Amino acid sequence: MTQYVFVTGGVVSSLGKGIVVASVGRMLKNRGASIAVMKLDPYLNVDPGTMSPYQHGEVFVTGDGSETDLDLGHYERFIDVELTAVSNVTAGQIYSDVIARERNGRYLGGTIQTVPHVTNLIKERIHQLADESGADVAVIEVGGTVGDIEGLPFLEAIRQMRNDVGRDNATYVHLTLLPHLGSTGELKTKPTQHSVQALRGIGIQPDAIICRSDYEVDLGLREKISLYCDVPTEAVIGLETLDTVYAVPLSLEEQGFGDFLANRLGISRPADLSDWSKMVTKLRDPKRTVRVAIVGKYVELPDSYLSVIEALRHAALANDCEVAIDWIKAEDIEEHGADHVLGRASGVVVPGGFGERGVEGMVSAARYARERGIPYLGLCLGMQVMVIEYARSVLGLEDANSAEFDPNSENKVIAYLPGQQELGTTGGTMRLGLYPCSLTPGTIAAQAYGVESIDERHRHRYELNNDFRDQLNESGLISSGTAPDGSLVEISEVEGHPFMVGSQFHPEFASRPDRPHPLFREFVGAAVETLREGAQHELPLADSEDDPAPPSSEMVAGTGISS
Numbered sequence: 001m002t003q004y005v006f007v008t009g010g011v012v013s014s015l016g017k018g019i020v021v022a023s024v025g026r027m028l029k030n031r032g033a034s035i036a037v038m039k040l041d042p043y044l045n046v047d048p049g050t051m052s053p054y055q056h057g058e059v060f061v062t063g064d065g066s067e068t069d070l071d072l073g074h075y076e077r078f079i080d081v082e083l084t085a086v087s088n089v090t091a092g093q094i095y096s097d098v099i100a101r102e103r104n105g106r107y108l109g110g111t112i113q114t115v116p117h118v119t120n121l122i123k124e125r126i127h128q129l130a131d132e133s134g135a136d137v138a139v140i141e142v143g144g145t146v147g148d149i150e151g152l153p154f155l156e157a158i159r160q161m162r163n164d165v166g167r168d169n170a171t172y173v174h175l176t177l178l179p180h181l182g183s184t185g186e187l188k189t190k191p192t193q194h195s196v197q198a199l200r201g202i203g204i205q206p207d208a209i210i211c212r213s214d215y216e217v218d219l220g221l222r223e224k225i226s227l228y229c230d231v232p233t234e235a236v237i238g239l240e241t242l243d244t245v246y247a248v249p250l251s252l253e254e255q256g257f258g259d260f261l262a263n264r265l266g267i268s269r270p271a272d273l274s275d276w277s278k279m280v281t282k283l284r285d286p287k288r289t290v291r292v293a294i295v296g297k298y299v300e301l302p303d304s305y306l307s308v309i310e311a312l313r314h315a316a317l318a319n320d321c322e323v324a325i326d327w328i329k330a331e332d333i334e335e336h337g338a339d340h341v342l343g344r345a346s347g348v349v350v351p352g353g354f355g356e357r358g359v360e361g362m363v364s365a366a367r368y369a370r371e372r373g374i375p376y377l378g379l380c381l382g383m384q385v386m387v388i389e390y391a392r393s394v395l396g397l398e399d400a401n402s403a404e405f406d407p408n409s410e411n412k413v414i415a416y417l418p419g420q421q422e423l424g425t426t427g428g429t430m431r432l433g434l435y436p437c438s439l440t441p442g443t444i445a446a447q448a449y450g451v452e453s454i455d456e457r458h459r460h461r462y463e464l465n466n467d468f469r470d471q472l473n474e475s476g477l478i479s480s481g482t483a484p485d486g487s488l489v490e491i492s493e494v495e496g497h498p499f500m501v502g503s504q505f506h507p508e509f510a511s512r513p514d515r516p517h518p519l520f521r522e523f524v525g526a527a528v529e530t531l532r533e534g535a536q537h538e539l540p541l542a543d544s545e546d547d548p549a550p551p552s553s554e555m556v557a558g559t560g561i562s563s
Contacts (some may be wrong), residue, residue: 002036002130003169003265005139006158008204010146010195011177015212016248018071020175020239021141022078023249026276027258028137029079032269036135037075038087038126039068040158041143042150046092049430057303061457061509062087065433071141073307073509078249080512086132089125091150097121114153122157123164137265146174146198159203171264174199174206178213178221178238187213189225196229208235208260210252216240235260246513247280249273279317279513286322290527293345295365297353299327308351308379311511315524318516323524330358330365338368347375347527350382352459352506356405363389375499375526377519380460383492383502384414387464390477390494395468404462413472415465417488431458435505436483437490443480444501445491448518453484456505463504464489499526 005024009017018039025035048056049067060073066085076083098121102112130138142158144151162170176192196206209231211217217238226233237257242248250273252258258271292312298304309325316323326345333341338361342348348369350362362382366389369376378386384402391400391413399406402414417431434455439446446452464472464479469489473479480501481491494500501519511517 001165001169002135003137003171004126004161004165005137005171005173005261006161007139007141007173007175008146008155008199009142009144009175010199011191013145015175015177016245017141017143017175018074019245019248020173020210021071021139022074023252024173024261025075025079025139026249027253027271027273028139028261028265028267030271030273030276031258031262031267033136033265033267034134035079035081036087036129036133036138037072037079037081037083038089038129038138038140039071039143040122040140040154041069041088041090042148042154043090044092044095044150045090046096047088047090053298053304054301057301058306059459060307061432061459061506063434063457067432067459069143070303070306073310077310077512086125086129089122091153094118094121094125115156118153119157119160122154123161126157126161146195146202152202155202155204171208171261172204172206173208173210175210175212178211178217180213180215187215187217187221189221189228192225193228206231207264208237208257210237210239210257212239212241214241244280244283246276246283250277250280275514283313283317286316287320288528288531289322289324290316290346290524290531291324291326291344292347292349292524292527293326293328293342293365294349294351295328295330295333295362296351297330297355297358299329302327305351307506307508307511308349311508311517311520312349312524314511314513314516315520317513318521319524319528321524321528328365330361333361333364334358338364342368345374346530347377347523349377349523350379350385352380352382354381359385359405363392367393370494370497370500373498373530375523375530376501377499377523378502379508380504380506383504384462384464386500386502387413387472387477387492390472391468394475394477395471402462411468413465413468414462417461417463430461433457437481437505438484439491440478440480440482443478444493444499444522445480445519448522450518454481456490456503456507457509458505460504464492498529499523
């Protein structure tokens with residue numbers, strides 16, 4: 001029988017439940033247990049696919065084409081599992097299913113209620129995860145915080161699970177915040193006490209409490225929380241803010257949390273996190289720093305590009321360096337010029353996005369990288385703007401554009417995928433999930449992968465227009481990866497450039513700490529060479545009030561990537 005670990009949160013959101021779930025999965029996997037993971041999201045959207053990145057951050061895409069919460073990316077990277085649609089359940093999915101069943105007469109005329117109909121369907125999804133995966137342990141995160149109205153059905157469902165599967169087969173872990181009062185220099189436990197009280201009022205007694213803090217959680221505080229929250233002292237775990245999220249499993253293991261869970265779950269095999277520890281040690285001691293500019297539409301919220309950040313980090317590990325990120329708002333390039341804004345970067349990444357805002361700035365970034373020999377990696381939209389720039393600058397097609405941005409252009413070098421223009425809805429209708437790609441021998445892409453064919457995850461409506469393919473190839477923008485039947489261009493690269501590659505798919509979703517994605521690995525390697533050769537053409541930055549400020553290079557919280 002599958003056993004269950006449920007992770008809830010209290011006090012405030014964004015404490016890192018997803019990282020804790022991923023870390024629990026990693027600790028248990030390293031003890032020989034097979035792991036399944038699920039995120040229960042209380043929002044009423046069916047999935048995050050139509051939500052603004054400013055509201056929800058990155059949309060993570062699984063191999064089967066599901067648009068999911070970004071925490072599934074953490075799960076995949078930490079535990080090294082391939083997740084599917086069953087691993088992300090939203091309130092929108094549940095209520096849509098309940099209403100559809102009622103309309104189809106599945107409830108035989110009965111009155112439909114939150115309990116038992118909604119809660120039963122939530123439990124049905126949890127059991128589906130266990131049945132399809134056959135995992136020893138299912139680690140399940142409940143989004144939001146205790147006390148949220150929309151989260152109550154999910155909490156009631158996981159409360160019932162303890163009786164359904166047996167008390168010994170369900171473990172509850174609660175993540176809270178210990179705020180620090182500057183006036184007294186104290187960590188306060190009262191918010192944690194109230195959060196646990198609210199959880200117990202729902203009927204869930206936590207078996208363990210993890211306390212997030214910016215300061216050390218000493219034994220006295222843990223004993224106080226143990227007393228007031230009725231949890232053994234050894235099950236009260238302090239989790240300080242760390243320099244890298246990848247150190248979280250090591251911190252939890254060091255405090256005995258892995259052994260606590262293993263004892264509850266009847267897992268006797270000891271943990272072996274030695275390889276993980278070596279990876280973290282290497283991460284903390286880079287030999288050099290390479291500066292990469294991310295030119296995007298949503299740079300004010302780095303979570304919008306979470307998998308890109310992590311993929312760069314993995315690639316940096318493979319190249320014995322760290323990546324310092326300059327967050328570049330695409331509109332700033334439009335206003336001030338690429339020379340000024342990108343002058344200190346040894347590499348440029350243009351990630352995905354939708355809509356025309358900032359696109360001309362991205363086109364300028366692609367031109368800057370092409371003309372100066374600066375390594376460039378374009379991801380989905382980043383490949384499309386690379387094609388637009390090349391068509392304008394090299395082919396002389398001054399109005400070259402995408403059908404998304406200028407439907408009236410006579411030279412739409414980026415066009416709708418077959419069947420996309422006729423769709424009347426936006427949710428879940430793009431080209432999504434894994435598709436095969438055949439690589440062109442002798443290209444940078446083929447050399448990076450080292451194989452003839454690959455499968456990569458997609459999320460897009462537009463593609464390179466085949467009417468311009470031959471013209472682009474002949475002029476030096478070669479199709480280095482295509483669909484097996486040759487119908488679609490999946491990878492483009494500039495011939496003779498040190499590294500200027502764009503992929504229509506999203507390689508960042510497949511990157512792992514110990515297995516960086518080949519395109520990211522080679523891109524960072526090329527950026528290191530640019531740094532070594534001094535070819536980055538660094539220009540003076542603004543020094544007057546009338547000039548723009550230098551690009552931001554602040555530490556991205558929780559990523560371990562610093563300036």
